[in-house]
Amino acid sequence: MAHPDYLTDLASTVFENLESQHDWTLLESHTHKQQSSLTETNKTLLPRPLLTGLPPKRLYLHPDDQVELVKTHATYTVDETPEMEWVVPMHLNEQFTLKQLAEVFDSLEPLEPLAKGRCKRLLMAIVHDDSTVVYYFVHDGIVKPRQN
Amino acid sequence: MTSSSPRPHVRISKAANRYLVFDIDDVMYLRRNHNICSVFVGTMPQAPQQSAFMGLPIELMAEEAQVLVEKNVAFVVDDCNYHLARMAAAGPQDKQYLDAVKAVTSDAQRSMRESTEARKAMYANKGTSKKKEKKNKKAPDTQSSEDVTDAPLADAEEAAAATSLFDTTPEPTSATTTKNSPVTREAPEAWSATLTTSGALLTPSPGQDEQLASVDVPASYPLYAHLQDKGYFMMPGLRFGCDYNVYPGDPLRFHSHFQATGFQWNEDIKLLDLVTGGRLGTNVKKSFLIGGRVESEEQHQDETDTARDVRAFSIEWAAM
Numbered sequence: 001m002a003h004p005d006y007l008t009d010l011a012s013t014v015f016e017n018l019e020s021q022h023d024w025t026l027l028e029s030h031t032h033k034q035q036s037s038l039t040e041t042n043k044t045l046l047p048r049p050l051l052t053g054l055p056p057k058r059l060y061l062h063p064d065d066q067v068e069l070v071k072t073h074a075t076y077t078v079d080e081t082p083e084m085e086w087v088v089p090m091h092l093n094e095q096f097t098l099k100q101l102a103e104v105f106d107s108l109e110p111l112e113p114l115a116k117g118r119c120k121r122l123l124m125a126i127v128h129d130d131s132t133v134v135y136y137f138v139h140d141g142i143v144k145p146r147q148n
Numbered sequence: 149m150t151s152s153s154p155r156p157h158v159r160i161s162k163a164a165n166r167y168l169v170f171d172i173d174d175v176m177y178l179r180r181n182h183n184i185c186s187v188f189v190g191t192m193p194q195a196p197q198q199s200a201f202m203g204l205p206i207e208l209m210a211e212e213a214q215v216l217v218e219k220n221v222a223f224v225v226d227d228c229n230y231h232l233a234r235m236a237a238a239g240p241q242d243k244q245y246l247d248a249v250k251a252v253t254s255d256a257q258r259s260m261r262e263s264t265e266a267r268k269a270m271y272a273n274k275g276t277s278k279k280k281e282k283k284n285k286k287a288p289d290t291q292s293s294e295d296v297t298d299a300p301l302a303d304a305e306e307a308a309a310a311t312s313l314f315d316t317t318p319e320p321t322s323a324t325t326t327k328n329s330p331v332t333r334e335a336p337e338a339w340s341a342t343l344t345t346s347g348a349l350l351t352p353s354p355g356q357d358e359q360l361a362s363v364d365v366p367a368s369y370p371l372y373a374h375l376q377d378k379g380y381f382m383m384p385g386l387r388f389g390c391d392y393n394v395y396p397g398d399p400l401r402f403h404s405h406f407q408a409t410g411f412q413w414n415e416d417i418k419l420l421d422l423v424t425g426g427r428l429g430t431n432v433k434k435s436f437l438i439g440g441r442v443e444s445e446e447q448h449q450d451e452t453d454t455a456r457d458v459r460a461f462s463i464e465w466a467a468m
Contacts, residue, residue: 022468055468059466059467059468060466090419091419092419092420092423093419094419095416095417095418095419096416096417096419097411097413097414097415097416097417098411098412098413098414098415098417098438098439098440098459098461099413099414099443101461102442102459123466124422124463126419126423134423134465135465135466135468136422136423136426136463136464136465136466137462137463137464137465137466138461138462138463139435139461139462139463139464140461141460141461141462142375142378142406142437142460142462143435143462144396144405144406144435144462145405145406145429145430145433145434145435145462145464146464147433
C-alpha cells in the first residue's frame with residue numbers, strides 16, 4: 001500500500017520548492033488519510049500523495065470578502081493571517097480526469113483553521129522537467145474569480 | 149416579475165442544423181425568463197456585408213434549444229420538411245391569407261377605378277378638347293404610382309395641370325397610342341397588392357401537423373444545462389478558447405466570470421490545457437471552469453436529469 005516512486009519524488013520536489021523558494025512553513029507530506037480511529041497499517045491510501053503547509057501570507061481571499069475588506073480598510077491584517085493550504089503535486093506530462101480530481105477533493109479533510117465542513121480548494125502544483133513549478137488554485141464548485 | 153399565463157411555446161426552426169428563432173416576442177421572452185440571449189444572425193438582404201448590427205433571427209446553440217425543449221417552453225421544427233409539407237397541402241391558414249390578399253387587392257382596384265372615373269367626370273365637366281382628353285387618358289400611366297394612389301378628387305386639378313405640361317411634348321408614337329386606347333379596361337388589372345406583413349402565414353402552435361425535430365447536443369451539454377439551471381447566461385466561447393463564456397447576468401450588464409469547458413467524467417485532460425485555460429482566464433479576470441456529469445456505477449439507468457449530478461471545478465492562477 002504505497003504510491004509509485006515517481007509520485008513520491010514529485011511530492012518531494014514540490015515540498016522543497018515550497019520550502020526554499022516560497023518560504024512555506026509547517027510543511028507536511030501525506031500519503032494516507034488521517035483517520036485517528038484506524039491503526040497505522042490499515043489507513044486508506046490517498047489517491048495521490050498530498051502536501052499541506054502554511055504560506056508566508058494569505059494566498060486566497062474570496063472576492064466577496066475582498067470587497068468587504070476594502071470597505072473597512074482591513075486588507076493589511078488579512079495578509080498577516082495566512083491559512084493552511086492543501087497542495088497536490090503533478091507533472092506536466094500527466095493527464096487527469098474529472099473523476100480523479102473529484103476523488104482528490106473527496107479525500108481531503110478540513111485543515112485546522114477551517115475547522116468545519118469540507119475543504120473547498122486546493123493548490124495544484126505542476127512540475128516541469130526544468131524544475132519550473134507553477135501553482136494553480138482549483139476550487140470545488142463554481143467559484144467566481146478574484147478581482148485582481 | 150409576475151408569472152404570466154401559459155404562454156404559447158417558442159418555435160425554434162431547425163434549418164441546416166442551425167436553430168433559429170424569428171419572433172421578437174420569443175427572443176425577449178427567452179432573454180427575460182430563461183437567461184438565453186444568444187446571437188443575432190440576421191443581415192439585411194440587400195446589404196449582407198453590413199454585419200455590425202445584426203437583427204432577427206437569433207441562432208441558438210444546440211444546447212440552448214435542448215434546454216428549452218426539456219423545460220417544455222419551446223419546440224423544434226425541421227423547417228425543410230415543414231416547408232415542403234406546407235407547400236403541398238394548403239391548410240385553412242393559407243386560405244385565410246389568400247382571402248386577405250384578395251380583399252386588399254379588390255379594395256385597391258375599386259378605389260383606383262373610382263378615382264379614374266371621378267377624374268374623367270371632372271375633365272368632361274370642363275369640356276376639354278378631344279385631343280386633350282386623349283392626353284388625359286395617358287395620365288395614370290405616365291405619372292408615378294404614388295401620385296395616382298394619393299390623388300383624391302381634390303388633387304385632380306393638379307393632375308390636370310401636370311398633364312397640360314405634356315401639351316408641349318411631341319405627339320406619342322403610334323405604338324403608345326394603341327396601348328393607351330383601352331386604358332379604362334386595363335388599369336384595374338395593373339393593381340395587385342403586396343402585403344407589408346406575412347403575419348397571417350405565421351405558424352400554428354405545436355402539436356397539429358408539425359414533425360418535431362431532434363436536437364444534436366455536443367458532449368459538453370451536461371455542463372451547459374447545469375450552469376443554465378443556476379441562472380447563468382452563456383455565450384459561445386470562441387473568444388476565450390472554451391465551450392462557453394459564462395455571465396452571472398445579462399451580458400449587457402456584466403462581464404463574464406468564467407470560461408467553461410465540458411469534459412466527460414473519465415476523459416483525459418492534459419495538464420497543459422488546464423494551465424493554458426487558467427492562465428488566459430486570469431489574464432482576462434475570469435476563472436477557468438471545467439466540469440461534466442458524474443458517472444457513478446449505480447446511477448446509469450436514469451440519465452434524464454442532466455442538470456443535476458454535474459460537478460464543476462474552477463481554476464485560477466495562484467499568483468506564486
